[in-house]
Each structure stands twice: as structure tokens, then as C-alpha cells.
Amino acid sequence: MPITLPADSVGIVTPQTLHFSEPLALDCGRTLDEYELVYETYGALNAARSNAILVCHALSGDHHAAGYHSPEDKKPGWWDSCIGPGKPFDTRRFFVVSLNNLGGCKGSTGPVSVNPATGKPYGPDFPIVTVRDWVQSQARLGAALGITQWAAVIGGSLGGMQALQWAIDFPDGLRHALAIAAAPKLSAQNIAFNEVARQAIMSDPDFHAGHYYEHNVVPRRGLMLARMLGHITYLSDDAMRAKFGRELREGKLSFGFDVEFQVESYLRYQGQSFVERFDANTYLLMTKVLDYFDPAAEFNHDLSAALKAATAKFFVIAFTSDWRFSPARSREIVRALLDNDHQVSYAEITSSEGHDAFLMPNTHYQTLLHTYLERVAREVGV
């Protein structure tokens, strides 16, 4: 953490945990008899309980979206650029809630949690959940916090998919849905990348069919490869060129297979540091959540029909250099909303940062979010 906190930081935050003992029936047919959700909140819920914003995390995100856990923290939460006093999700006006989703590895019930039925970690036996399951669990969290309607549900990438699912499953549960750098479903190419990531993990000799906890090992190489691959898809060709070009670490070729180019060094570092903070079974599960997301499927593959019952106002945002979930994918969402005469705005932000752009500070992007959220604030009277 910086010596002094920036004035627009939410400061030191403490995660909280809620235990849910009402069984949750999952899409896969199985039931979680009880589970825990860990979450953080920033700002204060107003008396009318109208100012709550739900922030949904993406593939490798968690509940720690803003601020610092301790003065020793080097980095703030993953969306600190947008959450805080005076920031787009202004904590002087809004009560922001961010949770770790079910199946996660940061405190909410998931593969690393102890299965009460066996007394051992769930591991690969943890049920594969879906975005719809998440939204159900998020609705229960909201209810427990006294929130009957979110002023907005906001997320990027997989988080944006949760915002869409909210609008479909709980039309009255939110006023605004902000889907950023998202897609209505994964393409074959998206699924292909996920499959290579899964194969990397599952073919690691330390994977032990997912029971690696019992062997006191971690499938490091597999998880590292999965993250390296993912990272390539989060960046654009331009961003990689600008960041690394063909820079050599030692300034000359060494005619070997050790790290030579800066980009190799960067990817290895990203992969290695990820292994320290993430669980391989959760990574497998998260990629499946992505693959399975397809709200149109149960509406005869008609996205317009899926969104018909939605009453939220939508703000869809895409980034020009995002090739993982390109602007064309966001426009599919917009089109389906237009088909229904729903309230929707769409912005396509010029950025060279690729898919990662949704997490990066960008003046135009942040002004857009700020302006939209001001409108939301006026609507809910804060």
C-alpha cells in the first residue's frame, strides 16, 4: 500500500462471510445443501435501500474489488480504478457489493472448501455451477443484505454475462444492467482456448484427477500454462507489440530455449504468480461456467426471446481491440435488446489494450461510466 492512502480510495476493507443453510438447487441437477459467500462492501446503504450496486467478477476475479486489506498490500482490489469516492461507482452515493462467486477459491464455497459430507475438500467433486446458479446465489446475498432491487448490476467479461443473466432471471431485481466486454455466449474459438487451458491443467502429472490436495502438490505447470494462454487472449497484438516488441532480455540471441524475449519473461511471470494465488480446480470450473453460458439456449436459441422479459435499462460497452469478446459480440446483445424495444445504450471504446481494457484506467471509458452512473444516482435519489 502507498504510505498514505489516495483520497479517492475506499481505504482498508475487511471481507465478510455469510453462511447460507437453505439448499441451492443447481443447473447440473445437484444441490448445495449449505454454502458460504465471501464479499466486500464499499459505501453505505441508504435508508430507502435504493443505492446498491452489485459488481460481478470475471474468470479469475474475486470479492476484493477495491481498497486494501492491509497496509502491507502492494496493490488495491481489481477494479479500484472504478470504485471509490469520486470514482465512476462513487462510494459517497452508492453502496457497492462485490462477492467471490460459488466455485471460487478466495473464501466462497468451492473446490478447496471442505465437503461436509466427506470431511475432505470437494476438489473435482464440486458441482460445475453456471452463471444462472451464481445469479441465484447473488440474489440470496442481496436479500440477506436487505437489498430487494439493485440500482445496477455491473460486470466485465464473465461479469457482464452475470449482469445479463440478472436482467433475464430477476427482471425486477435490478434497475440497470451494465455488460462490459461481454458476449451473449462463447464462440467455438473461445471454447477452444478454454479447452487447451483445461488440457494443460489436467495433463499435469501433479493434477491427480483433481485430488492434488491429498498429495500435497499443485499442478503448477498446467495452471501456469493455462494462465499464459489466457493472458495472450486478453491482450491485443498491438498492445503486446507496444509493451514488448521483440525486446531481448540479454540484448542478444542465446540459441537456446530459455527465456529470451521479454514477452516470454512476462508470460512466465504472469503464469507463475497466478499459481500462487489461484486454484486449478476453480480455474477448470470457471472456464466451464463460461463455456456453458448461453441464455438463448432455452429460448430456441433466440437471444431476443431470452431478453424479452427484461425490464432493466442496459448499457453495453465494448473495446475496439478486444478480439476475445469483440464489439461484434456486444452488438449481438444490443441487437436483441433493440428487437425488444428495451432501453439500451452502446459505446464502443477505442483502446489498444484488448480484452483487458475493461480493467484499465481510460479517461473516456471512465467518463462514460461516471456519466451513466450519475444518471442512475439521480434516478434512485442519491
Next chain:
Amino acid sequence: MALRPDFEIISEWIAPGSRVLDLGCGDGALLAYLNATRGVSSYGLEIDGANIIKCIEAGVNVIQTDLDAGLSDFDADSFDYVILSQTLQAVYYPDRLLDEMLRVGREGIVTFPNFGHWQNRVQIALGGHMPVSRNLPNEWYNTPNIHLCTLRDFEQLCAKNGISVLQRTVVDHAHRGGWGMRLLPNLLGEIALYRFRRKPN
């Protein structure tokens, strides 16, 4: 904020509660006005990022898009009116865009600066240079207006493409009409406003 005077004329042409699409909606002022005065349900299309922010601020539904890429996101007959205000002269394919307007909308409304206005004619004929005026403030090299036309040009294009003009209003820069403009619209009118639809087959 001062209301652009052509907005009032357009507003009078719009039936209350109808569905409106505004192509090149700028800062969203027209749509905000129509939403308020006519209770329409509306969307604006706009390419400029700074204008998108203004539209969001104005509470107007706006879709960031390039009009020259067409209106393929919109189904046929999904709007009552498709408006193109002061933008026709700035697109690459005005003829195709008019067709697109009448594919997605029942009626089209366009406004454009009349290139046939006498002051423009004088600047070309006597001054020997491209006109620069209140309505055409740019120099030839930096103007976004690449397809300027006169009333006669526009009406000829409509006739050729099976479009019938339902209403035409010609006004000066202050958006006043007058007997002179009624008599010699193509010479004395500075701004032209048209409402039109596809001719029945």
C-alpha cells in the same frame, strides 16, 4: 441550452407516442426534446465518443455506430420515423442511406443545408470559390459535408428512387418561413426539411 429551431418543426411532424430513430443524433438534444414533448420511444445513432457521453448525460438511448456501415442492426419496419438531421450531406452514400431509412422506418425525415441558396450561388458564380456561410461554416478542405445538394437534387433523387415527399418546409437560418421562400424555395431557402415515405408499389 438553446433549442435548434428545426427541432420544433420536426417535433410537429411526429405523432405522440411513436417510435423514433435519429441517425447522427449528436448530443441527443433532438431526442431529449422529442422524448419530452412527444413521449416517443427513441434511439439515437452516433459515431462520436464525446457526443455519446452527452447523450448518456441527457438520458437518451444512444448506440455508437458508423452510419456508413448501414442500419443492419435494425429490422425492417421497426420505427415510425427515421430522422436524419443535418447529416445527409456528410455520409458517403446518401442514396443508400435514404433506402435504409425507409427499410427500417415507415417514414423518413431529413433536414439539410440547401446548397442552392442564392448566397451559395453568388459565392461560386461571382466569387469563384466554394461557399462558406452560417449553415456551411467549413472551408472546402475541412468540411465534413461531402455530398451537398439542392432542393431540386434531393427531389430528383426521391423521384428516381420511388420515394414520395409528404411534406416540405423551407426556412432561413432563424428557421422562419416566408412568402419568398414559398415562391422560390430553392433560391431563398437556407435549410430544407422533408418528410417522405416509400411510394406504394
